[in-house]
Amino acid sequence: MNENFPIIDCDVHQTYQHHNELVPYMDEPFKSRLAERGFGYPGGMYYSVVGGVRKDSFPESGGTPGSDYQLMRKQLLDHYNIKYAVLNGGAMLGVTLMTEQDYPAMLAKAYNDWLLETWIKYDDRFIGSMMIAAQNPLAAAEEIRRVGTHKRICQVIVSGVTPMPIGQRYFHPIFEACSDVGIPISFHPGGNQSSGTAPVPTPVGFPQYYLEWHTLLANVYMSQLTSMVVEGVFEKYPKLKAVFIEGGISWLPALMWRLDKNYKALRQQTPWLKRLPSEYILNHCKFTTQPIEEPPKKKYLVEIFEMVNAEKTVMFSSDYPHWDFDDPYYIIRGMDNNLKERVLYKNAAELYGLEI
Amino acid sequence: MELHEFCQLADLSEKEFLIKEINGKSIGAILVDGVVHTILNYCPHEAAEVCKGKVTGTVLPSNVGEYLYDGNQKVISCPWHGWEFDIKSGKALFESEKSYRLKTIKNSIVNNKIYVGV
Numbered sequence: 001m002n003e004n005f006p007i008i009d010c011d012v013h014q015t016y017q018h019h020n021e022l023v024p025y026m027d028e029p030f031k032s033r034l035a036e037r038g039f040g041y042p043g044g045m046y047y048s049v050v051g052g053v054r055k056d057s058f059p060e061s062g063g064t065p066g067s068d069y070q071l072m073r074k075q076l077l078d079h080y081n082i083k084y085a086v087l088n089g090g091a092m093l094g095v096t097l098m099t100e101q102d103y104p105a106m107l108a109k110a111y112n113d114w115l116l117e118t119w120i121k122y123d124d125r126f127i128g129s130m131m132i133a134a135q136n137p138l139a140a141a142e143e144i145r146r147v148g149t150h151k152r153i154c155q156v157i158v159s160g161v162t163p164m165p166i167g168q169r170y171f172h173p174i175f176e177a178c179s180d181v182g183i184p185i186s187f188h189p190g191g192n193q194s195s196g197t198a199p200v201p202t203p204v205g206f207p208q209y210y211l212e213w214h215t216l217l218a219n220v221y222m223s224q225l226t227s228m229v230v231e232g233v234f235e236k237y238p239k240l241k242a243v244f245i246e247g248g249i250s251w252l253p254a255l256m257w258r259l260d261k262n263y264k265a266l267r268q269q270t271p272w273l274k275r276l277p278s279e280y281i282l283n284h285c286k287f288t289t290q291p292i293e294e295p296p297k298k299k300y301l302v303e304i305f306e307m308v309n310a311e312k313t314v315m316f317s318s319d320y321p322h323w324d325f326d327d328p329y330y331i332i333r334g335m336d337n338n339l340k341e342r343v344l345y346k347n348a349a350e351l352y353g354l355e356i
Numbered sequence: 357m358e359l360h361e362f363c364q365l366a367d368l369s370e371k372e373f374l375i376k377e378i379n380g381k382s383i384g385a386i387l388v389d390g391v392v393h394t395i396l397n398y399c400p401h402e403a404a405e406v407c408k409g410k411v412t413g414t415v416l417p418s419n420v421g422e423y424l425y426d427g428n429q430k431v432i433s434c435p436w437h438g439w440e441f442d443i444k445s446g447k448a449l450f451e452s453e454k455s456y457r458l459k460t461i462k463n464s465i466v467n468n469k470i471y472v473g474v
Binding site: 169231232233235236260263264265266267268271272273274275276279 | 401414415416417418419420421422423424437438439440448449450451452453
């Protein structure tokens with residue numbers, strides 16, 4: 001490591017040792033249900049032959065990766081000159097894909113209180129994403145207004161997959177609350193994207209393998225981003241910002257160009273769009289780097305970054321402690337120093353209002 | 357630029373373009389609110405014969421979830437890709453990275469005959 005830029009890591013997964021840690025933050029009748037029966041998320045997950053986490057991330061004292069603050073501090077925060085780390089939780093995003101509305105909303109609320117009472121207090125470098133159950137937009141909006149004003153909460157986080165496209169009016173109370181409170185909405189792959197109320201994970205059906213599923217995470221974000229733009233979310237809530245975590249970058253130019261082209265012919269059905277779709281994307285949306293695409297020549301990725309105005313739109317993320325973790329100094333190869341700084345910390349500092 | 361006779365004023369309608377080739381150029385003429393408009397029959401997108409498209413009103417910019425139809429603003433919708441142009445100004449209705457515009461052709465009316473300058 002021959003560079004020592006400050007870094008804001010926009011995707012870090014801390015977690016509890018056991019779901020019972022959330023029980024004190026629940027109310028009955030759901031409190032007993034969590035204690036006795038667990039979360040009750042639907043279904044299983046695609047099988048990864050390499051597992052889901054870095055093999056060196058298991059705490060010596062036992063427990064799951066991401067559950068040990070000291071180890072995270074050693075492997076991530078201190079190792080990389082991390083100035084801020086955005087805590088996105090572990091195994092909570094599934095609340096949005098449960099069939100019920102009230103129990104998942106309370107699970108999200110309990111997680112948020114647990115986050116603020118535990119991990120946020122462990123280290124001044126931690127800032128947190130607050131969880132919502134998006135299928136209950138009114139409760140989600142209420143929760144955003146309750147917790148979203150906390151100075152260490154930097155954004156709302158929701159499963160990238162939702163029961164229907166996220167731009168539709170059913171979900172607008174969530175965006176209105178984010179806009180009012182002044183925090184971004186962020187999306188992260190999670191929950192189980194192949195069961196519960198989740199749609200089929202690809203437009204052509206169920207792939208067999210994790211290799212396919214993971215590669216096609218970009219499908220999800222292409223769909224959600226298109227929905228938000230075309231439904232006029234950014235026209236209706238001009239202060240709203242959105243963050244797309246862990247979906248990659250390189251698909252974005254093609255999406256913007258296709259949207260802009262089609263908009264010119266088809267704008268009559270969405271007359272609320274007053275600007276080119278790509279303008280809404282570049283002005284309102286951020287994209288995190290991990291898992292960074294690894295083209296055969298580094299310059300290809302730098303060119304992609306230029307196409308998406310990465311100096312304003314791209315933010316570093318490591319995904320610690322997951323198996324597809326990215327090292328910050330690996331992903332910035334080939335960039336000029338200005339772009340390195342923008343991606344490693346300046347864009348995130350501006351979005352979240354952080355001082356470096 | 358020379359003036360060339362195009363047609364009689366009575367030949368024009370408000371519903372569709374009258375298209376003629378004048379001095380090697382295809383030109384369309386139409387009436388909008390009683391005023392003659394003449395344009396080059398050429399879409400600035402992919403060179404389709406734009407004047408063969410449908411002449412309609414259009415949907416105005418609105419709030420999310422609202423549709424405001426304006427039957428008075430006359431637009432020509434290109435028969436290939438549907439790009440809409442305001443007939444009076446020639447401007448494309450959508451916002452874009454650059455301005456797309458139909459090429460308007462000067463005309464004059466003398467003794468109920470329309471002349472175009474090409």
